[in-house]
Amino acid sequence: MKNFLTVIILLLFALPLLAEDWLTIYNNDLSLVRSRFELELENGRQDINFSDITSRIDPSSVIVTGNGIRIAEQNFEYDLAGKWQIMAKYLDREVLIITKDQSRLTGILKFYSDNSIGIIEKGTERLLVISESETQWIQLAELPDNFYTKPTLHWSIIASKKAKYPVQMSYLTGGLSWDVTYNTVWDEKTLQFNSWVTINNTSGKAFNDVMLKLIAGDINRVYSGFYGKRGSLISYDASTAQESAAPSFEEKAFHDFHLYTLDQKVSFANNQTKQLELYPPKNIKAYAEYQYPTYAANVKSIIKFKNTTDNGAGMPLPKGIIKVYKQDSDGNLEFIGEDSINHTSRNEEVSINTGTAFDLIASTRLKEQTQISKYITERLIQITLRNNSNKNKTIKVTHQLSPNTRIVEADYKYTIDSNDKVTFSIDIAPDKEIVWTFRERSEY
Known part of the structure; x- marks a missing residue:
């Protein structure tokens, strides 16, 4: 096929897994992944490639534990296989080039650029510079040793004997985020209140049947190094999911934050957006108010409520967008405005600016x-x-x-x-x- 490399893809070391995954998603592009699986190992020291990770992993945060094994060395391979990467790794090795006029040129690869390829021709020692646009395909003698099709952790593991070892791994990663949308219907006295969590997965990895936790709050982090995503590892005990007709979150205080645990397992494909209900629907007592700050251009139309149990609320509200609808005389709902809120604890006031009062x-x-x-x-x-x-x-x-x-x-x-x-x-x-x-x- 024109302008493509002809390569033989070698199978990497296959890992027999009995996997369980837990996923905790924080605010500000941070998540904690914890996996439990088995490795079948030989006695002594051996190399393992583990690629069931995200492309946004923070390699410095990886923790691997297992009785009877020790990780002697770990490398994070993120220079993924592609045309340019493979050719860069094949410098000073023999290649066969077929041009569009079917000429066959064999020699030692000396350079590879956007416009041209340079080889020392076999048998003549002449330097041949071939236009990349005139190249039909390139044949390599073998696949480079450091060939990776996706981000990979390369481990050098020491096992005490030949056996299957249960292993637990945790790491921090970017590429997963969550936010909340509150959809409400206003009838001049109450807000019919529905809350939805939207989860976006752009981590480069799919998660199947994971236990999900969300943490609302702003965690302090130190940004440095490759990917700029480093922080303190937070460990937690995984809970067992109970099957139910519809998933729901259990909320509780956790350190200085709030933790939301889904009561059943959930799956996320890579590059997928998923929505889940945060709280059951509620009717919250609220009131309307018009505000005019001096020197402002307009009068603001505001809806307010106190986040208390007596008003029908009384739950920690993660930061998000509140959308407000109102029923017209024909029975149809019309959108009348939206506003953002910060993390709001119980007993605090919520103020929703729906827009400018026209009259x-x-x-x-x-x-x-x-x-x-x-x-x-x-x-x-x-x-x-x-x-x-x-x-x-x-x-x-x-x-x-x-x-x-x-x-x-x-x-x-x-x-x-x-x-x-x-x-x-x-x-x-x-x-x-x-x-x-x-x-x-x-x-x-």
Whole structure:
């Protein structure tokens, strides 16, 4: 076949496996893989190629244990077989080149580039430079010893006797990720709350019938070396899966994070995206709110709820996207907005910004600024609010004070939280405009 190498693929050492796999996926492109299998070994020292690993493995994190065996040496082979890699490994060895005009040229390969091939012709010792585009195929005498079709761990193992040895291996890897999407339906009082985990596998390896765990939280890591993926190995005890009609996650606190364990085994093909339900559907009490931060361009439409058991929630929420739908009068659901949330523990407030309130208009104006003294300045800030809808609306106007600033006069009552954020709750009737002011004083 044109422009392809003619090679004989040798079978690598076959590993008889009775495999079990566990997979823990963290945030930020980190996963822990643990496998249990058997190796049939001879007595003494021997070489084993193990290729049932991901292409994003961190070789420095590999731990292999087994009674009666010892890993004397480990090499990670990631320079995978391909046309250019094979030819680079075949320098100073004999090759046979067939050109498009069926000429046969035999010699010692001296260089191989994108445009040309150089050989010392057998029998004449002449240097022949052959155009790569004129080459039909190249025949190699044999396959290079260090030929790998996929990422491989090459072990030099010492066994105490000829036998089958149970082996357990764990390593850290990139290429697996998970995130959460919360699909909700809003009826002005409650959110019908559904949560889905989306898992992406681009690790270069398929996982069949693995026990799956997800960890929500930000783990500290040190980035260095090849692949830039190093960190501390975290070991855990695997649990036994129980078959059920639909998979579900069991959640628990784990160190300073939250751990979600799937109650049955699951499979992931390489380059596959899989979705699993995180929590059973819930109805969560929530409320709507309009917010206008001073000097902002628009009024935000917000849905809020407290993440408590009394409100129908009360579960740790991993970071993700909350999508909000609402039922129209024709019975169809319409999408009304989405927002992202960070990891949210129980008893914390969740705020969902669904977008801009179309019929609510707001603006901020610095009406006057007065220098009271060398160290004291006052500013009169004017707020204009309009309600162009046909319903009464309440807009919460927020204003962030600096540490040396306070409100000295205001047309409406307000509250101040522990972060010095001032909130005015302003009621506006339909088709009305309210113009009002407050005065702040800064002392330096």
